[in-house]
Amino acid sequence: MNQNLGESMPRCDIYELGVMPFAAAWxxxxxxxxxxREHPQPExxxxxxxPGVYTLGQGSTLDHLRLPAKELxxxxxxxxxxxxxxxxCPGQLVGYPILNLKRxxxxxxxYLRQLEEVLIQTLAQFGVSAERQxxxxxxxxxxxxxxxxxxxxxxxxxxxxxxxxVCPDLEGFQAIVPCGIADKSVGSLAQFCxxxxxxxxxxxxxxxxxxxxxxxxxxxxxxxxxx
Numbered sequence: 001m002n003q004n005l006g007e008s009m010p011r012c013d014i015y016e017l018g019v020m021p022f023a024a025a026w027x028x029x030x031x032x033x034x035x036x037r038e039h040p041q042p043e044x045x046x047x048x049x050x051p052g053v054y055t056l057g058q059g060s061t062l063d064h065l066r067l068p069a070k071e072l073x074x075x076x077x078x079x080x081x082x083x084x085x086x087x088x089c090p091g092q093l094v095g096y097p098i099l100n101l102k103r104x105x106x107x108x109x110x111y112l113r114q115l116e117e118v119l120i121q122t123l124a125q126f127g128v129s130a131e132r133q134x135x136x137x138x139x140x141x142x143x144x145x146x147x148x149x150x151x152x153x154x155x156x157x158x159x160x161x162x163x164x165x166v167c168p169d170l171e172g173f174q175a176i177v178p179c180g181i182a183d184k185s186v187g188s189l190a191q192f193c194x195x196x197x198x199x200x201x202x203x204x205x206x207x208x209x210x211x212x213x214x215x216x217x218x219x220x221x222x223x224x225x226x227x
Contacts, residue, residue, distance in 0.1 A: 010103060012043040012215035014206055015222050019090060022053040022077060029159045031227060032098045036157045043103070043215055046096040047202055050088035052172055057083040057150055064177040072175055081160035083137070083150035084180035091168030091188075093198050093205060094161070097213075101156040104213060108153060112137055114212055115162050119147045121208040122164070122201065128192045138179065139164075144187035148179055164205070165189065166198045 017025065025048050035041050052074035056062075060078075062069065064085045069076050074087075088094060101111060116132055119139040123130040123146065130139045130146060139147040147164040165188035173186045190196050210217040 009214060009216040010043060012045055012099075012210065012213070012217050013220040014217050015044065015046045015220055016202065017046055017048040017222060019049045019051065022050045022055065022075075022088060025050065025094075025096065026077070026079065028222075028227070029096050029098065032225075033154065033157050033159050036098070036100060037155070041098075041100070043100070043213075044098040045206070045209060045217075046098070047205065048094050048096070049090050049092060049198060050094060052087075052089045053077065054085060054087050054172075054176060055079050055081075055150075056085050057081050058152075060084040060180070064180045065175070066177065067175050074172060079152075079160065081150040081152045083148070084178075085176045086148050086150065086163065086178055087172045087176060088163060089168045089172050091166055091190075091198060093164045093166050093201055095164075095205065095209070096161045097158055097209070099158045099213070101153065101158060106156050108151075111153070111158065112149060112151065115149050115151075116147075118205065118208045118212045119162060119164055121212065122204050123189065125204050125208075126189060126193050126196065126201075128189060136181070140184075141187065141192070143184045144191075145178070145181070145184060146187055146189060164201070166201050167196055 054076045056078040058080050120130050137149050149162045152159045167190040
């Protein structure tokens with residue numbers, strides 16, 4: 001019976017992209033979102049690490065940069081997602097779900113809480129008790145933020161997503177006020193689980209994502225997208 005239920009779940013194609021420049025992953029997302037406008041698509045989750053980069057939300061302010069933009073140690077991009085400035089770097093697992101929320105629940109708050117739940121369950125599997133903080137988006141251990149979330153939803157199709165600090169060099173965060181929150185720190189899973197790697201966390205994120213969103217994960221090769 002459980003097997004039959006599993007077979008009836010909608011498919012979610014998983015793309016493990018390794019280390020990919022932010023601009024390339026951003027272009028890929030926009031291409032896949034456009035495909036949803038043209039004809040029905042499977043659900044997708046892109047998992048990636050980025051070389052050092054800073055990104056701004058659509059309406060975010062430069063006041064949260066601690067250095068002039070031209071003096072930042074990494075490139076800066078303004079994107080269409082919500083939220084303030086953040087930093088991506090190797091050792092951080094970034095997830096970009098491209099989902100049609102009409103197949104799930106067309107509710108942005110529900111979607112944000114679902115993404116948080118994926119990350120909370122992932123961290124719990126490594127013995128780390130994480131939680132939400134009232135009025136804030138993301139996942140925390142005490143006052144230390146381990147995962148950031150920033151999304152864009154258009155016609156109920158999602159892009160951008162979450163960034164989980166697994167084992168990054170956190171120095172790059174010193175140049176910004178991460179997510180515009182000045183009175184809380186940024187941390188990583190490695191502070192609680194020394195020696196942890198993105199490779200060991202990635203399959204847990206896939207499993208938890210599939211469970212939380214009720215989809216069947218199918219690992220795919222990006223070449224199959226025919227881009």
